[in-house]
Amino acid sequence: MKIETLFRHCREAFRSLTRNTWMTFAAVSAVGVTLLIFGFFLVFAFNISFMASELDKQVxxxxxxxxxxxxxxxxxxxxxLKKDPAVKSVKFQSKEDGLRQMKKQWGDDDRILKGLERGNPLPDTLVIKAKNPQKTKQLADSMDQYSQIADKDYGEGVTNNILDLSAWIRDAVFVFGLGLAILAAFLISNTIKLTIFARRREIEVMRLVGASNWFIRWPFFIEGSIIGILGAIVPMTVTLVSYNAVIGILDANGGQGIFKLLPMWPLSLYVAGMTTILGIMIGVWGSMISVRRFLRV
Amino acid sequence: MIEMHDVYKVYGNGVKALNGVNVKIDQSEFVYVVGPSGAGKSTFIKLMYRQEKPTHGVILINGVNIKRVRDWKIPYLRRNIGVVFQDYKLLPNMTAYENVAFAMEAVETPRRKIRRRVQEILELVGLYDRMNALPSQLSGGEQQRVSIARAMVNNPSFLIADEPTGNLDPENSWDIMYLLEEINTRGTTVVMATHNKEIVNTMRKRVIAVEQGVIVRDEQQGEYGYED
Structure with missing residues (x-):
């Protein structure tokens, strides 16, 4: 395509968007609402899977x-244990180490732990990591063969639940997001259908004088992507600003345990990128399904 | 050259518009297509610029079987065919110049070429002075001349006109006919469906008469042959 033609298509797209201000607004809002929900789900899903993998590491x-x-x-x-192929690492933790760690975790409330130094009830412990976190249970079971080991413990239920939950949420996001995307695409398709309706005479003439189908399609293609991009700006901003606020409130960035959230930087890039790409896809898809009908011979 | 071999057209609702048409129109010919309303004239015309597909038979435009042409290639086929309608089909919010230029833009002609060519063609149809007027500011005859300019601006080999004088008074009709004749003498094939008896009988050309979907008469320098 010639650069002159590309300019022409962009001009046409902008003209159509500004001429039908209200319909543009409606379509952009439809995309916006979809993407807002999508954005929140995305942040949620990213964090759940992040937590799950963090937990995996801790298992x-x-x-x-x-x-x-x-x-x-x-x-x-x-x-x-070190010769066992299923074992990644073994670390010895003496009963003194164990007590020190416990004190650190309990922080200021360590008064109840005072006095334990003399009769430390904690056992000496081996901390064993599995090569494959998913096979932690088998590894734990194999501990029974060692007579030196009295008992074992691994984070059983919690780990499995988190893994299940994150898989379920990912599915739910996918299904829900797909439904919303279809809805938004139809809204856009209706909007663009109206602008096409206003221009059907133009399209008819273009077809008569031999304009190629892509020549006719391009302005609508661009129009759809612009609607998608415009529709992505607000939800993207809202999602990221509120996520930033949540991080601030929980002060979870430097925190510990299960409420460790993903930091702003790589996450905001993913969210911004995926929201914009999805917006453009919805916009283009919506405009393509409405222009198709007018291109039949 | 336009050739039709054993062409049938049955519409989706069962209407049999054409029932075995055979015709050959040479380059630079001027042909009237006449016949009563509903005889199949419009279908005959529409098949030529591939607005409709034949149900059966072969249509060759300059040797190309247009039934076989893939959909996405049809625009390129149409660039060789100019079409003019009874209701002009001008874009109301564009000036005469813009309406004609639009046809060149649509086939991606560079802008510098557009200006020269549009002025040239508007001069040919006698509207050089009116090029900045909107269609609503032009008379019916002038509007039809703009639409002919638009059909001719990309230099097609064929000009197909469906009742081009149908909405015009006799004086304007004659202006259009002289213009079409001028275009024809420059080498463009003109095929024109018409109900205008006076024109056909005065400007003697080849006449193809269609009745009930078949060609009932095909004469060089023929007459209109109907009383209406």
């Missing part, structure tokens, strides 16, 4: 050693 087997083991016994178990 480990804590093997509690018998109270009477010798350091030779400990070395022996560690040596055997």
């Amino acid at each position: 480990n087997v804590r093997a509690f050693l018998q109270p009477n083991v010798t350091s030779d016994d400990i070395d022996q178990v560690i040596g055997q």
